[in-house]
Amino acid sequence: MTETGQNYQVLARKYRPETFADLVGQDAMVRTLKNAFAADRIAQAFIMTGIRGTGKTTTARIIAKGLNCIGADGKGGPTTEPCGVCEHCVAISEGRHVDVMEMDAASRTGVGDIREIIESVHYRAASARYKIYIIDEVHMLSTSAFNALLKTLEEPPPHVKFIFATTEIRKVPVTVLSRCQRFDLRRIEPEVMIALLSKIATREGAEITEEALALITRAAEGSARDATSLLDQAISHGAGETTAPQVRAMLGLADRGRVLDLFDMVLRGAAAEALTELQAQYADGADPLAVLRDLAEITHWISIIKITPRRSRTRPSDPTRPVAVRNSPSACRCAL
Ligand SMILES: [Zn+2]
Structure with a gap:
């Protein structure tokens, strides 16, 4: 996987907790x-x-x-x-x-x-x-x-x-x-997971953006092992700093903006347009299941905005990504 060759140990194993103090979350x-x-x-x-x-x-x-x-x-x-x-x-x-x-x-x-x-x-x-x-x-x-x-x-x-x-x-x-x-054992909270991943990345001497870490955290749905394995793949993919688009491609996620466009088409009942867009996203490497999950999350986010407007704050780093959704992978499951 990396230049370290035979001595390479997968991160999930290398950073497996050995004491209660290591058990995060x-x-x-x-x-x-x-x-x-x-x-x-x-x-x-x-x-x-x-x-x-x-x-x-x-x-x-x-x-x-x-x-x-x-x-x-x-x-x-x-x-x-x-x-x-x-x-x-x-x-x-x-x-x-x-x-x-x-x-x-x-x-x-x-x-x-x-x-x-x-x-x-x-x-x-x-x-x-x-x-x-x-x-x-x-x-x-x-x-x-x-x-x-x-x-x-x-x-x-x-x-x-x-x-x-x-x-x-x-x-x-x-x-x-x-x-x-x-x-x-609880799903690990996103902030705790991001902190954990960021610590591991630093120890590995790997550079990765916070947005990329957030994507990995969301995909891992609260599992530290999955998150660490994904981080492993992500940093072995990228030369230099690993970015959100790289992680998105690795995870088969469609571009955030395009998923919002698709959502809009679905709500307008523009079936033909929506199918063409989905086909295009698929051709660009998006995993259909991931697209569906994204659509479900957007639906959930919009429900939250309607019911509790105060939770709908957005983060400056990614205005298309609502905090309420990004921070609650488990909460999103109730929408599925
Ligand atoms: Zn002992």
């Missing part, structure tokens, strides 16, 4: 966990939910490190500030700790897989303080697998912790949910 969860650790009231099971890329499995690993960290001097107890250098922290970061089992329920959904876990919980941890089971996409487990898991969740041995992650919390049985401490 999840302040409520971090505060709750810190209090629980400080009061020595650490739950037996956690469940993280949120859209993809908000850091569920990353958080699971950080909790696992915090639970098993022994500190640089080998004498530390459970902490919300894992040292990152002890044998446990290092092995967990690299995904190769014998007492931290990671399983993807999407590929192992059967009762047999869960039975394997259940049989192993009674053995003590091989080297760490806790034996930790991280089950990703836990909602994919079969009913019989959930039932088998439930018995263990009711009375887990004290040396065992479960950390579940799911994108679809509604599919997780209440009986399981009620035995877990639940954390809802």
Whole structure:
């Protein structure tokens, strides 16, 4: 991808959070966990939910490190500030700790897989303080697998912790949910995301305009991982400063002004004109889905202006782009 060749590590991996302090935009969860650790009231099971890329499995690993960290001097107890250098922290970061089992329920959904876990919980941890089971996409487990898991969740041995992650919390049985401490990982707010991306770009020695960062942030819809991957592509595309038009082309987005023209044609009922314009945008590389999303956002923005005019301020840097829309990728979804 870049001149650094083989040593090149994708940004999403390179800047994957290693500590709670690195986890941006999840302040409520971090505060709750810190209090629980400080009061020595650490739950037996956690469940993280949120859209993809908000850091569920990353958080699971950080909790696992915090639970098993022994500190640089080998004498530390459970902490919300894992040292990152002890044998446990290092092995967990690299995904190769014998007492931290990671399983993807999407590929192992059967009762047999869960039975394997259940049989192993009674053995003590091989080297760490806790034996930790991280089950990703836990909602994919079969009913019989959930039932088998439930018995263990009711009375887990004290040396065992479960950390579940799911994108679809509604599919997780209440009986399981009620035995877990639940954390809802939020979509990262646009301002927080832009600040994060801008920090990464600076560290990478890459120049990128704020408008380009705003476009990436909007496309990532609150997912730090997606945003970082897009930033990666954007800065490897451009020589010198990466600009908004470059990012727009990369994302298959039509020019903002042209989408407004198209919106105008649709509202006027000029079907033939609108179809010709859409065809032209498609020919210029715009992704039809992105165009539709843009149209939906404009509709949403105009609704906001009509209902709450005070929110309709525009930003001087991009007068066609309303602040209310740019700053609320999640709010826009209600219009879709
Ligand atoms: Zn450590």
